[in-house]
Amino acid sequence: RIVYVNGGYRPYAQAAVHVEDRGFQFADAIYEVIEVRNGGLVDAPRHLARLARSLSELAIPAPMSESALRHVIHQVIRRNRVRDGIVYMQVSRGAGPRDFALPSPETPPTLVVLARTQRRGWAAELAETGISVKTTPDNRWARCDIKTVMLLPAVLAKDEARRAGAREAWFVDAAGNVTEGASSNAWIVASNGSLVTHPLDHHILPGVTRATVMDVAKGEGIKIEQRTFTREEVLKAREAFVTSATNIVMPVVKIDGAAIGDGRPGPLARQLRLRFHQVAEFSA
Ligand code: PMP
DSSP states (O other): OEEEETTEEEEGGGOOOOTTBHHHHHOOEEEEEEEEETTEEESHHHHHHHHHHHHHHHTOOOSSOHHHHHHHHHHHHHHTTOSSEEEEEEEEOOBOSOOSSOOOTTSOOEEEEEEEEOOTTHHHHHHHHOEEEEEEEOOSOSOTTSOBSOOHHHHHHHHHHHHTTOSEEEEEOTTSBEEEESSSEEEEEOTTSOEEEOOSSTTSOOOHHHHHHHHHHHHTTOOEEEOOOBHHHHHHOSEEEEEETTTEEEEEEEETTEEOTTSSOOHHHHHHHHHHHHHSOEEO
């Protein structure tokens, strides 16, 4: 495997960043994950726009132009012969003597780009049975709209979910509302048939898959309500699902051990999943 790091393409075993990299010391870094399909990128413009926004919200300098980054991404995909899988990229504020104060703006940011093969169809197969989720208090910070690598609450929540036999954790805020999944956006199909998902604010990540699923739903004439919903409403919902670049649309059939709807993947989640790649932007 080949990884892009420190300005060059290196073998996986030799790909390393400095011990005083601010990503390692302070989680002073942001990331993106893009789906690779048939060797091309799914929804690259939205992912690259969000990457630029994450950098600008944290005043981390861009490591290179967007066109240069696209070139690196395609090189990493090609050199690893990835046809179906993901690209992971991370940008940290760079390396320097450990100091909370930001380094001088000339400090070069660290850029890492990796690509990994994932068998086409694994998510579609999982979607046939759906997944379970476990709720947990949302103990993350108040800027979840920025895609930082500060993922410890998500790591612990997912582990708690896994130990309870669930694949994903759903965060619940102090008011009792489901904000989002540990690594996905959370949706229900309400009893009136509308799609419901948390509004965009500082408490959730503006998911790229969330945005494209909204485009799909509009094209299909499905009503969308961007509003909060509680765990109790999930229990009364017709369906539930999560969205993310790796899962696309993944039905959720159980919450905290209780069945949602008839306890099987629902028709709307299936419809959105099947339509998704016809609507998503594809760049070869
Ligand atoms: N919320 C969180 C907290 C996430 O980590 C992710 C996936 N990185 C998402 C939502 C889904 O975002 P996307 O559809 O852009 O993958």
